[in-house]
Amino acid sequence: MPHRPDVPCARCGTLLWRGRGTLPQGQAVCHPCRRKESQPYGRRVAYETRSCAVCEATFEVRASSEQRACSVSCARRLRMSPGACDDCGKSTTRRRTSVGRLCESCATARARARWIAKNHRRRTVGRLSDVTPAYERGLRARARKCPLCSVRLTSKADRPNSKHLDHILPIAAGGTHSIGNVRIICRTCNLSRPYDGSDLDGYQLTLWAQDSAFIPMPVRPVVPRCACGTELRKGRCWTCEPSRHHIRLEAGRRAAELRAARMKWQDIADELGLGNPGAAYAAARMYGDPDVMARWPQRYEHGAVEQAVHYGGGHGKQASDRSGRPARGRGHHPAPA
CATH class of the missing domain: 1.10.30 (DNA Binding (I), subunit A)
Structure with missing residues (x-):
């Protein structure tokens, strides 16, 4: 299809760019005339003519816009022009367009304040860790x-x-x-x-500074012994062998305070203690929940909070408590009743 010749605007007579338009020649209207016709009907916002603050050239912009420059280059030059500092009001010139207008002393003070706050947060986290x-x-x-x-x-x-x-x-x-x-x-x-x-x-967790929760902690190795005093095997920490755990649970305010409105103790143990029955029993004992205490074997009853508790045994062997009696439960990993 051949290109159409330039056609005049039906309102102002300006020659329009020749293209492949489908409107008849008498209905061709330029964009400025189309905007002026649509403004009374509320389909477009009002436009106004302004003068550029840098090169003083005129340009058309919406009345609600805050644009002061006619182009991107003029806008960059306008941002780098001298002006008042945002903090102290002193006349200064921007060095970068990506930051606010600040004098050298105010920019240094802001950077120092940011670093002080960042270092304080880092030291606080490290001190409580x-x-x-x-x-x-x-x-x-x-x-x-x-x-x-x-x-x-x-x-x-x-x-x-x-x-x-x-x-x-x-x-x-x-x-x-x-x-x-x-x-x-x-x-x-x-x-x-x-x-x-x-x-x-679902729950609210309140942590005390430098407090321990009801989950295993790495402590010095404890050699497991039988009720008769015979050493069973070489002592290892639970960090080396997941099948054997040596946990240390502390009483009083040294433990974390946990309030769960819509959670059961088993869910708490799974969330923080990773399913550790000794931790769940110690938490129930500390907060006085008899239902949870009845679910776990009595082998955790002696010194579960005051000192380290060892649970788990060799493959196929039956675990026993301090008195030498077989521990209740199935196998060497006791399960809830």
């Missing part, structure tokens, strides 16, 4: 499934199910980098969690 590298390695070695989506975790990096260290109550929401506030979840759940902890609507 009791998560050692050995504990983190043991936590990663024990993690098998994500507690949020139940997907099987892997130690390989950059995978959707990779192991990520997550803070139950995020640092930005007031949480601490402590044992009672860390867990291992998958990479997908960790990246999808909100940074303010707004997804924790």
Whole structure:
């Protein structure tokens, strides 16, 4: 189809660019005339003519716009022009267009304040932290499934199910980098969690400074012995062998305070203690819940809170408590009744 010749506007007579339009020649209207016709009907906002603040050229812009320059180059020159400082009001010139208009002293003061606040947050998190590298390695070695989506975790990096260290109550929401506030979840759940902890609507977790939660802690190795005093095997910490655990639970305010409105003790144990029966029993004993205490064997009754508790045994062997009697439960991993 051949190109049409230039046609005049039906309102002002301006020659329009020749193209492949389908309107008849008498109905061709330029864009300025079309805007002027649509303004009385409210279909377009009003336009006005302004003068550029840099080159003093005239340009048409919407009346509600704050544009002061006619082009991008003029707008950049306008932003770099001298003006008043945003903080002290002193006349200054911008060095970069991506930041506010600040004089040298005010810019230095703002940068110093940002670094002071950042260093304070970093020192505070480090001072309240009791998560050692050995504990983190043991936590990663024990993690098998994500507690949020139940997907099987892997130690390989950059995978959707990779192991990520997550803070139950995020640092930005007031949480601490402590044992009672860390867990291992998958990479997908960790990246999808909100940074303010707004997804924790089912329970409220209050952490005391430098306090320990009801989950295993790496302590010095304890050699398991039989009721007759015979040494069973070489002592190991649970960080080396997930099948044997040596836990240390502390009483009083040294333990974390957990209030769960719509959660059962089993859910709490799965959330913080990773299914540790000794931790659940100690928590129930501390808060006086007889129903939960009755669900676990009595082998945790002697010194479960005051000192280390060892549970688990060799393959096919029957575990026993301090008195030498066989522990209740099935096998060497006792289960709830």
